[in-house]
Amino acid sequence: MxxxxxxxxxxxxxxxxxxxxxxxxxxxxxxxxxxxxxxxxxxxxxxxxxxxxxSSPREIVMAYARSEDPTELQVLKQQVTEQLPGTGAYLYFDVSTRLPQYGDVLANVSVLPNQASIVFREVSDDVIFENYTLPVTVVQGQGFPLGENRAVINRSLFRLLSPSETLPFTLEIPFQMEDGSRILRKVEVVGVCEDLSEVAPYYNSEGVLCAQTQIYVSQSLFSTEELPRLSQRKPLLLIHSNAPEKAAAYAQQFDLVLHAVCRAQNAxxxxxxxxxxxxxxxxxxxxxxxxxxxxxxxxxxxxxxxxxxxxxxxxxxxxxxxxxxxxxxxxxxxxxxxxxxxxxxxxxxxxxxxxxxxxxxxxxxxxxxxxxxxxxxxxxxxxxxxxxxxxxxxxxxxxxxxxxxxx
Amino acid sequence: MEALDLQISHLSKAYHKPVLQDVCLALRNGSFVSILGRSGCGKSTLLNILGLIEPWDRGEYVLNGRTLHRREDHSRLRQKYIGFVFQSYHLIPTLSCRENILLPLLYSRQRTKRFEALVERLELEPLLHRRVPTLSGGEKQRVAIARALLQDPCLILADEPTGNLDPKNRDVILSLFRQEQKEGRAIVMITHDAEAARAADQVLHLEGGVLCET
Structure with missing residues (x-):
């Protein structure tokens, strides 16, 4: 056994x-x-x-001007790019416009620096709603940087403007100037990005169709004389730095609305x-x-x-x-x-x-x-x-x- | 079977009061000793000391020429030389009869051919797969004896092995012990029963902690 x-x-x-x-x-x-x-x-x-x-990129610091005057932002841009090695700074802004040919849609247009290869969601307003910054994700077509006369729009707007949902298509955008005149620009929509939120398009009390609207265009759409004359600009300086804490410290010296991802992360x-x-x-x-x-x-x-x-x-x-x-x-x-x-x-x-x-x-x-x-x-x-x-x-x-x- | 030469001399044990005093005993192959005594007189303590499951206080225990230390773990010696048979059988209730009988093999790591022979001799075949709680007293004692004999021990220590049995089963067990004695095993049996004690060659009496021949 x-x-x-x-x-x-x-x-x-x-x-x-x-x-x-x-x-x-x-x-x-x-x-x-x-x-x-x-x-x-x-x-x-x-x-x-x-x-x-x-999940936000730590190297990003954003400074918003409290008015349409971008002077302080320009000074800051010069300081950080000169004094902080490995730092890039891009000055750009948002404008609002109506697209009457598409049911009077109210659209928010981000006018990007020519070379901006990464675009962030939170540049769309001068109020920082949330304490973070997330890159815009292109879900269809081409992304950033944008070529001349090219545009990327968000998905909800894409569905409104192009019911067949085909790319590319031409979009006419009227821009209001400070003197009351309007200039019309034709762009070719080459890409679609995700919506900022999940609010469905709706008509407001004035019968205007409101939707999650975001159009990204390049500053090369305008001449150097036209750019400063665009109405209701909300200038923003986007700093991309290997020393974000130092960049934020520089920005703090000015009267700006400041958001630094590194500070939010440290907190x-x-x-x-x-x-x-x-x-x-x-x-x-x-x-x-x-x-x-x-x-x-x-x-x-x-x-x-x-x-x-x-x-x-x-x-x-x-x-x-x-x-x-x-x-x-x-x-x-x-x-x-x-x-x-x-x-x-x-x-x-x-x-x-x-x-x-x-x-x-x-x-x-x-x-x-x-x-x-x-x-x-x-x-x-x-x-x-x-x-x-x-x-x-x-x-x-x-x-x-x-x-x-x-x- | 191993040769046995066991000698205890001047052995004493006390709990709150002395239980064993100056006890001397010699056992060899073929010895059959019965120990009689009143309840609580120390019979079981003596058997436990002989079986190396309880330490003694004073005295000498010599097994095959080797003097044992009273506090050591003597599990190897128990496994090699000693088989226990208890009045209350001490079978593990959660195991089957077969598993209970084979339990000692787990600790010796040896193969044995005795299992089948013991099963046949003790008529255990119908009981092998039954659980312990379903057995009668006589059946339990046969299983316990098979377990004690499995590794061919030279010393069997039986603590009132017939105490819970009817006369018929008692006779079966006693005749089995006599048979084992003839095969050369030494047997020490503790009992209250004077008639059962007469089955042994030597009857000793334990009184007041002192072991004496009657």
């Missing part, structure tokens, strides 16, 4: 004691779930609060650090409670198995063998519980995400930092090893005769 392997025996004992281990597992799964759930939901909160800030990092401190404290408390909980659970499980240990030791099982068996059982139960906890929390996160989408229409992203994941894995596996070993050593700590009497 060939002896059974010890691992096989440990698996058999686990199966035979499944009911008591199932009771133990409920507590273990709950404990691990609380820990993992805390990490996942606190990390996700941080990520969802700041995801747009951190977010500060906020996350503050949260991390309280998170570490709560995680420490949770770990302590988890340890106590697991220790209590294993102690109970052990007291149920003292008799079996006594029999096995009387039959010749050494302390090492008993330690090995109970260590193997403890590890299997712990790792199984960790796996169940991961599945449980993943399921809960999926339900929460679905709930957010269906009820509030918000896109919640489940996120776990590598640090939290590492801490969970190290602490849960470490606790599994440590407590299983402790469980196993305690199993051999009593005299055999006393264990046999514990029936």
């Amino acid at each position: 060939r002896p059974e392997s010890r691992i096989h025996h440990a698996v058999r004992m686990l199966r035979r004691n499944l009911r008591s281990y199932a009771m133990l597992s409920i507590t273990l799964v709950f404990s691990f779930s609380v820990l993992l759930g805390y990490f996942l939901f606190s990390d996700s909160r941080g990520y969802n609060d700041f995801k747009e800030i951190f 977010a990092i500060g906020e996350l650090h503050a949260r991390a401190k309280s998170k570490a404290l709560i995680a420490l408390v949770l770990h302590g409670l988890l340890c106590l909980n697991l220790y209590g659970c294993f102690s109970n499980a052990l007291s149920d198995r003292r008799y079996e240990i006594g029999i096995k030791r009387a039959l010749g099982a050494g302390k090492g063998t008993i330690v090995g068996q109970f260590f193997a059982e403890g590890i299997m139960v712990m790792l199984g519980s960790i796996l169940l906890a991961v599945l449980l929390i993943t399921g809960l996160a999926a339900i929460y995400k679905l709930y957010g989408l269906l009820v509030s229409g918000k896109q919640w992203i489940a996120y776990l930092t590598p640090y939290s994941l590492g801490m969970f894995l190290v602490s849960s596996v470490g606790m599994s090893l440590l407590l299983s070993l402790l469980f196993a050593f305690r199993a051999t700590g009593t005299e055999i005769a006393a264990q046999l009497k514990s029936e």
Whole structure:
């Protein structure tokens, strides 16, 4: 008769004691779930609060003039490009116009510097609605930089202007000048970009069709004499620098509306650090409670198995063998519980995400930092090893005769 | 089967009061000793010390010429030399009879051919796949004896092996012990039952912690 392997025996004992281990597992799964759930939901909160800030390009600083006068912006442009190596600055502006030939659509036109290869969403207004900047994504046709007499428009406007949705097509844009005259420019629409928001086109109280409208054209559309005479310009200086903090410091010397991605990101990092401190404290408390909980659970499980240990030791099982068996059982139960906890929390996160989408229409992203994941894995596996070993050593700590009497 | 030369001399053990005092005993292959005594007089303690599952306080334990230290883990010696039979059987209830019988192999890592022979001799075939709680007392004791004999031990320590059995099952067990004795095994049996004790070659009495021949 060939002896059974010890691992096989440990698996058999686990199966035979499944009911008591199932009771133990409920507590273990709950404990691990609380820990993992805390990490996942606190990390996700941080990520969802700041995801747009951190996805923004750090090197961008934008300064808006408070009036139509671009003088301060021009001075700033000169300063940063001269004094900060690796810095580019582009002065451009938005104007509003009506497109009467297309149902009197009110359109916002961004007049871009000729060489602008990246265009940002937040240049469309002089008020910074949100504390971030995101690049404009071209979804059809050609992108930036724009050639002469070329334009990119947003998707909603594209649907209004070209019901057949074919590119390219010609668009006539009237521009209002400061002296009240209008100049008409023909551009070829060569690209379509994503909408800034999901507001559908509508007619306002004056019967004007309003839509998410954004037209990007190049400054080369105008002569050097025409450019400064465009009406209702909202000038903007876009700085692209390897030293964005320094560029922002220069901009602060002027009376400008300033937005620096690096500042928003630094503020977010500060906020996350503050949260991390309280998170570490709560995680420490949770770990302590988890340890106590697991220790209590294993102690109970052990007291149920003292008799079996006594029999096995009387039959010749050494302390090492008993330690090995109970260590193997403890590890299997712990790792199984960790796996169940991961599945449980993943399921809960999926339900929460679905709930957010269906009820509030918000896109919640489940996120776990590598640090939290590492801490969970190290602490849960470490606790599994440590407590299983402790469980196993305690199993051999009593005299055999006393264990046999514990029936 | 291994040769056995076990000698304990001047062995003492106390819990709150002395239980064993100056106990001396020698066992060799083929010895069959019964120990009689009142409840609580220390019979089981003596058996546990003989079986190396309980430490002694003073005295000497010499096994095959080797003096054993009282606090060491003697699991290898238990596994090699000793088979236990208990009054309450001490079978693991979550395992089947077959698994209980084969349990000692797990710790010796040796193959054995005795399993089939023991199953046949103790008529255990119909019981092998049954769980322990479904067995009668006699059946449990037969399973426990099969487990004790599986590794061919030279010493069998039986703590009231017939205490829970009816006369018929008691006779079965005693005749089995006599047979094992003839094969060269030493047997130490603790009992309350004077009639059962007479099955042994030597009957000792434990009183006041002192072991004496009757």
